[in-house]
Amino acid sequence: MSETRDPRPRRRRLLRAVVGLLVLLAVIGYFAVQRDSNGGGGAPFCVAGADPIGAEETSATYEMSPEQAANAATIAAVGVAKGLPDRAVTIALATAMQESALRNLDHGDRDSLGLFQQRPSMGWGTPAQITDPVYSAAIFYDHLVDVPGYSRLPLTVAAQKVQRSGFPQAYAKHEPDATVLTAAFAGGGTLNCGGPAPAGPGDPARVQADLIRIFGKDGTHTMSSQAGQDGQAGQDGQAGQDGQAGQDGQAGEAGRNSDGGSGAPEAEVRLVEKKNGGEEATRHSRAMAHWAVAHAKTMGISRVSYGRHGWVGGKDRGRWQDKGGAGGKDAAHYAGPGEVRIFMAR
Known part of the structure; x- marks a missing residue:
């Protein structure tokens, strides 16, 4: 004998799903309006891209907060000032993206601090030095260039030889975004910041x-x-x-x-x-x-x-x-x- 099921629970689930989707779209629309309001004076944001200044966006981009953009810009600028190649900048940015999400942290595992989660107890410097983005980036590069053939190594390998991380494979997932950031700050790309x-x-x-x-x-x-x-x-x-x-x-x-x-x-x-x-x-x-x-x-x-x-x-x-x-x-x-x-x- 066949059994007829009550369709009302299914309809309620569908209704909830539709309402949830509408709420999500409303939130997205709100932030879009905030971003574009006043000619760009809405919520602060920065977008890095590989396309040159003045060009239409045709390549990958990476969005971040002004705090993250400022730290990424400093990491890249230190590498450029040292005369290092784009590959070194990409390795440094990918490492900081994994270790701190490009935030200058005042805490971490054990005594780890800063953008690269460097440890005073392991000889990276004093807490004040490590939480200085210019210093922490510079000492990261100093250790990186001591790695033989670092520019030819896989990014994960090069970063791990500097960081000695417990999760060495984690750096690899950031390489595409770090490459975009490198193009924006050290190559021919662009950084746009609104707010x-x-x-x-x-x-x-x-x-x-x-x-x-x-x-x-x-x-x-x-x-x-x-x-x-x-x-x-x-x-x-x-x-x-x-x-x-x-x-x-x-x-x-x-x-x-x-x-x-x-x-x-x-x-x-x-x-x-x-x-x-x-x-x-x-x-x-x-x-x-x-x-x-x-x-x-x-x-x-x-x-x-x-x-x-x-x-x-x-x-x-x-x-x-x-x-x-x-x-x-x-x-x-x-x-x-x-x-x-x-x-x-x-």
């Missing part, structure tokens, strides 16, 4: 000091910081001497401002490639420009200009735009060939 414009004023001396810490011995750029109130120059220095900026007291271009000629000028840090710097100087310029974008939120950076393109905090959905971000009307923020200009929020 609100910086809420507080930036300090050009702080930005310059951090760049000198990373790139001070590269010898490929001259570097200057310019005050934003009275048009007087701040410190002017040459990267590659002793890691310190000198003073020459010249105003240079500090009198430029955002409205093309009136009002108080914005403070800025300017980096200019030396003549005959070649591809090394270009690589450093790209790393510096994207480092500045990644650190905009925490360092009060309002805009970055590199070559014929510019990024403006809180505008254009966080994307780089042609001609300084606002066309010919924004000539005061235009960077010439071989220049990176970093402007501070007021």
Whole structure:
């Protein structure tokens, strides 16, 4: 004898599934609106991609928080400053993605700390040093280059020879995303960061000091910081001497401002490639420009200009735009060939 089942439980399950799907779509739509609201001034986010500045996105991308982007930018910048190949940067980024998810952790297994979960008890440095992203990245690279033939080894093998992890195969899963990040920070790719414009004023001396810490011995750029109130120059220095900026007291271009000629000028840090710097100087310029974008939120950076393109905090959905971000009307923020200009929020 056949048995007729009550269809109501099945209908209720279907209804719950439909309602759940609608809620999920609503949440996704909400965050999409937040991201795109105010021209990119919604929820903070960063997207790294392998495509060049100004190109349509056709390749893989990797999305992350501003905190993660800032740490990734620092790891890549340290590798670039050391003159290491893209492969070294990819290995370092994949390692940090596995160890800390690109977060500068103040805890870990036993006494492990920082981006790479390095241990003071194992000779990696003091807790203060290990939780300094510049130091931790630098010492990781120092150990990596001591591995014979590291650039030809599988990423997992190279990373494991440095880290001595209990889970050596875990690094491999991050290689595709780490490759995208390397292209964005050290190669010909792009980092776009959206979200609100910086809420507080930036300090050009702080930005310059951090760049000198990373790139001070590269010898490929001259570097200057310019005050934003009275048009007087701040410190002017040459990267590659002793890691310190000198003073020459010249105003240079500090009198430029955002409205093309009136009002108080914005403070800025300017980096200019030396003549005959070649591809090394270009690589450093790209790393510096994207480092500045990644650190905009925490360092009060309002805009970055590199070559014929510019990024403006809180505008254009966080994307780089042609001609300084606002066309010919924004000539005061235009960077010439071989220049990176970093402007501070007021």
